[in-house]
Amino acid sequence: MTGSAPCTSSRSVVVDRPGTHRLVTASVPEPGPGEVRVRVAAAGICMSDRELYDGLRDPAYVRYPVVPGHEWSGTVEAVGAGVDPALVGRPTVAEGFRACGVCARCRCGESSLCGGGYAETGFTEPGAFADHLVLPARLLHPLPDGVDLRAAALLEPAAVVAAAVRAGRPAPGERIAVVGAGTLGLLAVQLLAASSPGELAVVDPRAARGAQALGFGASEAHTPEQASGLEGRFDLVVETAGAPSTAAASCRLARRGGRVVLTGMFTPGAEGIDPVHLSVSQLEVRSVFGASSAAWSDAVRAFSLGLLAPAALVSHEFPLDGFAEAISLVGSGGSDVGKVLLRP
CATH class of the missing domain: 3.40.50.720 (NAD(P)-binding Rossmann-like Domain)
Incomplete structure (x- = not known):
């Protein structure tokens, strides 16, 4: 593993079951082979997260307890064995679906139709309502240096x-x-x-x-x-x-x-x-349910070229310990509520 952790602890919001959450502090996670650790810069909350919290998401598409957060941006902080160390320090986003990469649909480039079973960051795998996120390096879509990571958190939608x-x-x-x-x-x-x-x-x-x-x-x-x-x-x-x-x-x-x-x-x-x-x-x-790798590439390219300006859609920002207030805003119907972000 290359790179070094800037701190010794890492916080995350854990939803144990519908309507119940806690802020957990643990040691900084270490990436395994083929993985990276990202320092989360911003994570968006959407209606899918509200449904997860309220217990309204189809049980086939959530696994409790879970750290939510599938819309996010951050910076690669460390890499595991077999991962290019040049990624350390790179701003990035990443695909949420953990596609198998070997089934017929994946081999045809339709990774959002993976037949290997549903797995997604923030729903069945630990998500980005946390200081740090560990995930497979193959899912990354690195961004240009100096990019607005607050805006980049909206690259999943x-x-x-x-x-x-x-x-x-x-x-x-x-x-x-x-x-x-x-x-x-x-x-x-x-x-x-x-x-x-x-x-x-x-x-x-x-x-x-x-x-x-x-x-x-x-x-x-x-x-x-x-x-x-x-x-x-x-x-x-x-x-x-x-x-x-x-x-x-x-x-x-x-x-x-x-x-x-x-x-x-x-x-x-x-x-x-x-x-x-x-x-x-x-x-x-x-x-459309989710996005293929090709669609992710399209979105990142459009954002890098300035064709997408997501920052204007952000209306509220909260720290991790403000999760309860943040999730209550999403879906509240307030006329002034746009995209709500958590900023670890």
């Missing part, structure tokens, strides 16, 4: 958006709609604006979020009620809200022969997509 853009295949001059103007939606607006659309509309009931989307490159903002008059207009619709009605509404916004990409995490009972409309309109519908 940006990678999901990049996966949606890959699936949607936007072409210059197309009419595009983004349904939802939360973190995913606003990142989608930024990335899709770079494809030179002829029209880029955002649909969200919150006027302030619509205004923010306009600042990020959207050409127009609509409430869901206003958008009902635009059904059948768009070549590509990217759904990011995960609300009960947004999958069906997104399909209605698409033109005949159009494309729809669903990224929201829907709960049981959500409005279904009309199969008659789907077949008669000849829609192409794709869903």
Whole structure:
């Protein structure tokens, strides 16, 4: 192992079971062969983390007790045997899925469809609501020196958006709609604006979020009620809200022969997509869950080139011992709540 720990203890937020957490102090973890230790700079909290904390996440996708935190950035502090020591000191992010790398889907480059079983940082493996994080070096996506690590903490949702853009295949001059103007939606607006659309509309009931989307490159903002008059207009619709009605509404916004990409995490009972409309309109519908290695590379490249500006989405920051207050904000519906970060 190369590199040295700057301190002798490391804190982490452990969720023992739904609704119960504690701040634990232990020795600084050491990376094993093929692993790195990262000093966490910032970690974002999303609705998936709130669902984990509230016990609402599908049991197949969480393992208690767990240290949450799948959206993060940091600096490589030490490396294990077999890992390039030149990584020490590099700012970085990393993929969350622990893909096996050998199954048929992984060998085809579709690592988010790994058939080796579900494993993900912050859900089944220790996450970044901690001072330090140890993970396989193969998951790293190093960043340029001097990068804004506060902003880089949002590269995980940006990678999901990049996966949606890959699936949607936007072409210059197309009419595009983004349904939802939360973190995913606003990142989608930024990335899709770079494809030179002829029209880029955002649909969200919150006027302030619509205004923010306009600042990020959207050409127009609509409430869901206003958008009902635009059904059948768009070549590509990217759904990011995960609300009960947004999958069906997104399909209605698409033109005949159009494309729809669903990224929201829907709960049981959500409005279904009309199969008659789907077949008669000849829609192409794709869903996105997580991001492949290729999508991560796209997101990191766009961020490094300045095509993504995630820092403006951050509204609140808390230290690790402020986890209880931070998690209560996420999903609270507050108009001033954007991305909430923990800053170890």
